[in-house]
Amino acid sequence: MDHLLAAALAEARRGLAEGGIPIGAVLAVDGEIIGRGRNRRVQRGSAILPAEIDCLQNAGRLSASTYRRAVLYTTLSPCDLCGGAALLYKIPRIVIGENRTFCGPEDYLRQRGVQLDVRDNAQCRELLEAFIAARSHIWHEDIGICGTHTTELTLLRADELVYWAVGSM
Amino acid sequence: MDHLLAAALAEARRGLAEGGIPIGAVLAVDGEIIGRGRNRRVQRGSAILPAEIDCLQNAGRLSASTYRRAVLYTTLSPCDLCGGAALLYKIPRIVIGENRTFCGPEDYLRQRGVQLDVRDNAQCRELLEAFIAARSHIWHEDIGICGTHTTELTLLRADELVYWAVGSM
Numbered sequence A, B: 001m002d003h004l005l006a007a008a009l010a011e012a013r014r015g016l017a018e019g020g021i022p023i024g025a026v027l028a029v030d031g032e033i034i035g036r037g038r039n040r041r042v043q044r045g046s047a048i049l050p051a052e053i054d055c056l057q058n059a060g061r062l063s064a065s066t067y068r069r070a071v072l073y074t075t076l077s078p079c080d081l082c083g084g085a086a087l088l089y090k091i092p093r094i095v096i097g098e099n100r101t102f103c104g105p106e107d108y109l110r111q112r113g114v115q116l117d118v119r120d121n122a123q124c125r126e127l128l129e130a131f132i133a134a135r136s137h138i139w140h141e142d143i144g145i146c147g148t149h150t151t152e153l154t155l156l157r158a159d160e161l162v163y164w165a166v167g168s169m
Helices: A004-018 A051-059 A080-088 A105-110 A122-134 A136-141 B003-017 B051-059 B079-088 B104-112 B124-132 B136-142
Strands: A025-027 A030-037 A068-078 A093-098 A114-119 B025-027 B031-036 B072-077 B093-098 B117-118
Touching: A004 A025, A004 A030, A004 A051, A004 A093, A004 A122, A025 A051, A025 B003, A030 A051, A030 B051, A051 A068, A051 A080, A068 A122, A080 A105, A080 B079, A093 A122, A093 B079, A105 A114, A122 A136, A122 B031, B003 B025, B003 B031, B003 B051, B003 B072, B003 B124, B025 B051, B051 B079, B072 B124, B079 B104, B093 B124, B104 B117, B124 B136
Parallel strands: A068 A093, A093 A114, B072 B093, B093 B117
Antiparallel strands: A025 A030, A025 A068, B025 B031, B025 B072
């Protein structure tokens, strides 16, 4: 595995060890890591700290020219919030560990000029799948959907976030 | 002015008094404020705390069903990051103080089903315009654009964020 994606995966594992959702991210410029983060919803009691956002927070206040040279590595396809952050700062490229467990607005990001490199990595996927199987209510909260036991989530298209729900959605 | 937009404006003024960028937001459910926030880039040294994100952070971890009953009030048109947060949590309505100083991806938010109510409020606009005139470099950092003195920013369309730049963009 690419060592920068591996660094994002290490963040995801660190998050899991803390009791959090195992999704990790790093921000790199010229192959050097300038920020690391992991989903901290559980750890910080925060609704605004997906892995990529935590990573951007930890990277600090950067110049616009730095963001434009950066690559964001994340173990999971970015959600609307994280994709939005990449658009705001015009981060030109995102390397995505996997997008089978969850797929954010990838088509829209591409339309806005972001290069996406989906690695379909089994380690990234299996780590999150195991968490979701064990703690689906936290996962559902993380992606903003209602219901824990009565809702079935089906990813209809890999390139678009579509929910088909039974029950209380 | 609507008292909830007035509460967002009060947050913006509070931010200015702290030396920050004067943009404020509140989250309301059934007319009751459940979260307040203001842009804290300067105050917290943070790249991920626009007003709406700070507001969602302060509102805490809410259920998906709560977000779906909420209205987000903000003094300024939401940027990609903040709009993305509203999409993630399926907040159905955003009341926008003004969108002349800056206009985020409003068309896209509407396409995704978010109801936008733009108030074109002079107080919201004048507060931010005065800040930008005095401290343009912080403003440019906030919206992720390069250059402070050599770049001219022109809002070509009110419903789409388009930059036309001269210089180092």
